[in-house]
Amino acid sequence: MSKDQVGINELKRRDFLRAGLVFGAASSALAAGYAAVPDAFARAVYAAKQGGVKNDNVLVMIQLAGGNDHLRTVIPLQDPKLHDLRPVLAAQSVPMALPLNSSFGLNQNMPGIKSLWDQGKLAVVEGVGYPNPSFSHFESIRVWETGDPTRRQVEGWLGKTITKNYDSQGHPLTGCACGTTNVPGALRDLHATVSVINSSRTFGLQGGTRTETTAGALWKGTPGIYGALFDTAISTVQETIASVRTAMRSQSSVRYSDNAKLVYPSKTELGAALQLAASLITSGSGVKLLHVTLGGFDTHQTELNRHNDLMGYLDQSVAAFYHDLDIHGFADKVLIATWSEFSRRPQENASGGTDHGAASVVLLMGNPVKGGFYGQTPSLSDLDGTGNLKYTVDFRAIYQEILNNHLGADAREILGQSFDRVPFLKRPSV
Amino acid sequence: MSALRLLSLERKIPSVRSAVVPKTEGKTVEWPSPLAQQTARIAHLLRRATFGAGPDELEAALKLGYGRVVDQLVETPPGEPPAVPGNSADIGALQQWWVDHMLATPTPFAERMTLFWHGHFTSDYRKVGTGQPYLYWQNLTWRKMALSNLASLLMQVTIDPGMMRYLDLATSTGKSPNENYSRELLELFTMGAGSFGEGDVRAAASALAGWRLPVAADNSRVGIFEQRRAYSGGPLTFLGKTGRLDLKSVIDGILASDATATFLVTKVVHHFVSPAPQASYIRRLADEFRTGKYDFKTLMRSVFLSPEFINSQSYRSLIKSPIEYMISALKALKAPQLSGLVLEAGEQMGQMVFDPPDVAGWPNNDAWISSSTVMARINFAVSALSQLRNLPPAGDLARLQLDGVLSPVTTRLLDQAGDDRTRWTIVLMAPEFNLK
Numbered sequence: 001m002s003k004d005q006v007g008i009n010e011l012k013r014r015d016f017l018r019a020g021l022v023f024g025a026a027s028s029a030l031a032a033g034y035a036a037v038p039d040a041f042a043r044a045v046y047a048a049k050q051g052g053v054k055n056d057n058v059l060v061m062i063q064l065a066g067g068n069d070h071l072r073t074v075i076p077l078q079d080p081k082l083h084d085l086r087p088v089l090a091a092q093s094v095p096m097a098l099p100l101n102s103s104f105g106l107n108q109n110m111p112g113i114k115s116l117w118d119q120g121k122l123a124v125v126e127g128v129g130y131p132n133p134s135f136s137h138f139e140s141i142r143v144w145e146t147g148d149p150t151r152r153q154v155e156g157w158l159g160k161t162i163t164k165n166y167d168s169q170g171h172p173l174t175g176c177a178c179g180t181t182n183v184p185g186a187l188r189d190l191h192a193t194v195s196v197i198n199s200s201r202t203f204g205l206q207g208g209t210r211t212e213t214t215a216g217a218l219w220k221g222t223p224g225i226y227g228a229l230f231d232t233a234i235s236t237v238q239e240t241i242a243s244v245r246t247a248m249r250s251q252s253s254v255r256y257s258d259n260a261k262l263v264y265p266s267k268t269e270l271g272a273a274l275q276l277a278a279s280l281i282t283s284g285s286g287v288k289l290l291h292v293t294l295g296g297f298d299t300h301q302t303e304l305n306r307h308n309d310l311m312g313y314l315d316q317s318v319a320a321f322y323h324d325l326d327i328h329g330f331a332d333k334v335l336i337a338t339w340s341e342f343s344r345r346p347q348e349n350a351s352g353g354t355d356h357g358a359a360s361v362v363l364l365m366g367n368p369v370k371g372g373f374y375g376q377t378p379s380l381s382d383l384d385g386t387g388n389l390k391y392t393v394d395f396r397a398i399y400q401e402i403l404n405n406h407l408g409a410d411a412r413e414i415l416g417q418s419f420d421r422v423p424f425l426k427r428p429s430v
Numbered sequence: 431m432s433a434l435r436l437l438s439l440e441r442k443i444p445s446v447r448s449a450v451v452p453k454t455e456g457k458t459v460e461w462p463s464p465l466a467q468q469t470a471r472i473a474h475l476l477r478r479a480t481f482g483a484g485p486d487e488l489e490a491a492l493k494l495g496y497g498r499v500v501d502q503l504v505e506t507p508p509g510e511p512p513a514v515p516g517n518s519a520d521i522g523a524l525q526q527w528w529v530d531h532m533l534a535t536p537t538p539f540a541e542r543m544t545l546f547w548h549g550h551f552t553s554d555y556r557k558v559g560t561g562q563p564y565l566y567w568q569n570l571t572w573r574k575m576a577l578s579n580l581a582s583l584l585m586q587v588t589i590d591p592g593m594m595r596y597l598d599l600a601t602s603t604g605k606s607p608n609e610n611y612s613r614e615l616l617e618l619f620t621m622g623a624g625s626f627g628e629g630d631v632r633a634a635a636s637a638l639a640g641w642r643l644p645v646a647a648d649n650s651r652v653g654i655f656e657q658r659r660a661y662s663g664g665p666l667t668f669l670g671k672t673g674r675l676d677l678k679s680v681i682d683g684i685l686a687s688d689a690t691a692t693f694l695v696t697k698v699v700h701h702f703v704s705p706a707p708q709a710s711y712i713r714r715l716a717d718e719f720r721t722g723k724y725d726f727k728t729l730m731r732s733v734f735l736s737p738e739f740i741n742s743q744s745y746r747s748l749i750k751s752p753i754e755y756m757i758s759a760l761k762a763l764k765a766p767q768l769s770g771l772v773l774e775a776g777e778q779m780g781q782m783v784f785d786p787p788d789v790a791g792w793p794n795n796d797a798w799i800s801s802s803t804v805m806a807r808i809n810f811a812v813s814a815l816s817q818l819r820n821l822p823p824a825g826d827l828a829r830l831q832l833d834g835v836l837s838p839v840t841t842r843l844l845d846q847a848g849d850d851r852t853r854w855t856i857v858l859m860a861p862e863f864n865l866k
Contacts, residue, residue, distance in 0.1 A: 037732045066788075095614075135613070135631075138623070181778065181779065181802050185802050194800075196800040197800050197802060202778055202806070205808060205812075211812055212861065214856065215804075218860050219804065220839070223460060223837055224746050224747070225747060226749065226799070226865070228460070230804070232803050233799050237804055238799035289533050295788070298610070300608050301601050349608050350601065350602065351608045352565045353607075354609070356609070
């Protein structure tokens, strides 16, 4: 084994895959007995600096799609203005909140994330936004995905990170979207190989190797404008199957201890997606940039219960995910971050909901985080012309910190400029 | 492209070798367009305007000729779907009902247009809820009005109960307007982002407030206007005009904007013609659409009769949506009994009716393709075939389904195939069958 490991250090990622395949094909008995081996393979690859990979840290981005109401996520406890603007929503949220300090409390349905706060593993960045905010879901999603408020870029910030920092041939699992059928915009880049795994239940080709061979041949080298797209898609199918197959073999030998009962919420797709993400991470598949989504945040109407439910889903999913990583010894490596295209307007509407807003809150969670509040809370008494909060922290400052100090990438190269630091990480881990 | 290569198509020779795409090293090779030939042109039209044609349909269409096929597509009133078996508010029953109708209908173009509008003026069952048959009503309305005109359809869309619930118009009041519908009406339904301001969103939200959902006593399938809930303030400024504003004048304002025709025509062209149309083509169609009082029949006829629809760049430039891919496969297999599979597999491919990913409906073309969805498409072909004991003859498949225009690999695999089951597997899995 040690000889192989040494060898791997010099290998390119694609070769790693081949090595992984050989290993996987060797025998299942081998895999069962050597849980550490694929893990070591993965670590060896991460250590291959020449290939552009700087460390073995992992990033999990959770998209709260539709515009998450940050004033019901991290709730101001003392501001009377909140009650003026939202008589219904504030009356129901403030008294129930789980206090973080004298000024702010988490939504009542977030005990799991509250416990991360208590352990110093939750950073809250207040007032996150960008200049001239768009109130269109799709434009603002694109701004966040590309890291470009001028809306000229098309490549995603994580896609660019893959292209510029990891070798362009791409380990198929470097960037991976879980629980969806499409590549999320943040991971999109013409030159990045990104895999998409909807669910572990349906993952795989029916008809086995025969199908794989036929389909592989058919979809490669296709003429026409979609040729390259088809090529990438089918190669990614094949490589992902191989990686997952290999990684999953090692997974079976990792046991959850009885006293660490692990329960992912079954009610949401986020729970399933994070469970899948955890198994990819803990099996040493080499996954690095993960993206998952929880939808339903466009709460124009009857927000109270719907938003509370969503906060509960987020909380239970994240808590189970963190726990899963922790008992597998991976919690030190994984940074979890939320993002949403915008927040809601401070003033509630007649439907018991809120319309599209501007400045938001970003939650950063996990062992790499230095817990606490960051940024500056925008004043509820100083709204802009559209009745929205004025942002105080550019969202790209958060990306910058993640890129430079968690992923060991060059943020300036990806974002095109520098921002004031928001130092929510314990220590630069590169 | 040399006509020689495509001779097989006209002569009905089941040889596929003659249309093999030439191999070139390291360059993007284009599909050789067979669209100079009437047969291929009609097959191309039916692939894009319907769910593809079997041998009988193709033969009937050939007799009519291209122009008259277009007339027939556009002029035939939509075939009425049968009643929903069971509860029309039950989402599973409703999804199955529509898929079954797509497979059975004598007017598939009406279903393609209904699907187009369902993706455009979209609503999902999660938000609309399943207590009332609102999505069933919406589907009937979209079908009935699929080839009407934009002014009538926008009136109807605004007060459609499913839509009123999906985008919250049902709870918007003049005192405290809900902006959800008015924003998407402007941004996603008509004018497109950047062609209006935040003030326009607010003005329209005020003007459109006051509609509520119908109750049983109303005996109505559209929203009911209540003056007491409506806006009662001063004049509103909408798209540069100030004055009294109501539903009709909001729609008039939208139709008076040049952005509207351009936005809608671009979407139609992305769905039916090309993912990257020339600006001059869009301008031409948009001008015509505007001066033709936003009539959909006129627009669709112009699209299908435009040279851009049948030029060589247009050939195989669109990717079938999952629904189109699955329905065309089951129609080719003459296997409507497998319609349950469409529901199961659709989700994995990224499309199930009444369940769009968000308020923008489904993205299209290259957005349909990821490692996950390609896997799901391949799995659908394998599952469908495994569930059929008898298959239609496959000797002529490459010509009938794929115009005889095949990549070298597809050609080789079909040549090597020893039986019809293998031929079907290859054709349904092939990228050629996933394109239109």
